[in-house]
Amino acid sequence: MSPRAVFTISVFIDAGDIEIYTLKDLFAGQTHRCVIINGVSGVGKTAFIRQAFTELTSALNPEQYSFHSGKFDRDANVPYSGVLQVFRSAIETRVLTSIRKNPKLSRTWKVALERALGKNAQIILQALPQLELVLGKDVKPAPALSSPEEIVSRFLETFAALSRVLTD
Secondary structure, three states: OOHHHHOOOOEEEEHHHOOHHHHHHHHOOOOOOOEEEEOOOOOOHHHHHHHHHHHHHHOOOHHHOOOOOOOOOOOOOOOOHHHHHHHHHHHHHHHHHHHHHOOOHHHHHHHHHHHHHHHHHHHHHHHOHHHHHHHOOOOOOOOOOOOHHHHHHHHHHHHHHHHHHHHO
16 A cells, blocks of 8 residues: 555645635535645745644534644654644643543543554554553564655554544
8 A cells, every 4th residue: 555545735835825715625524634735935824734733623612622733843854743743732722631531531532543553553652652541551562664655654654544543
């Protein structure tokens, strides 16, 4: 299975083309949506999206929606840094906060994550160590891989599985 088939971006928008009505159309009738906004730094992409998100959810039940953002830092030399920021935010909001409110959900989240991640859970823990609070410390190492392509493919497949758990 190719990485592109596993982890699909719903929409990619250049910052110059953004209008709130465009975002409303993108989210109409959708239960899960990932939008990536591209543009030079300092033009107000994040501020615009925060405002648009507030407007989009104000007429609906805001408890049903969440907004997570990440910024790619070209100088940080951390692959997928922006995506990892988004996942950290989603894990904090969706998983850890729900467990704090209702500790009985810890087992539910653990089972869901173990089923989805399987033998690749360690890959997620290396990138998102806060999930150790749910999965525990005794997660077995992922099986060894033979090629760089296989490593990237497994990484993307595992993050796609995590994404499905977080959005269910």
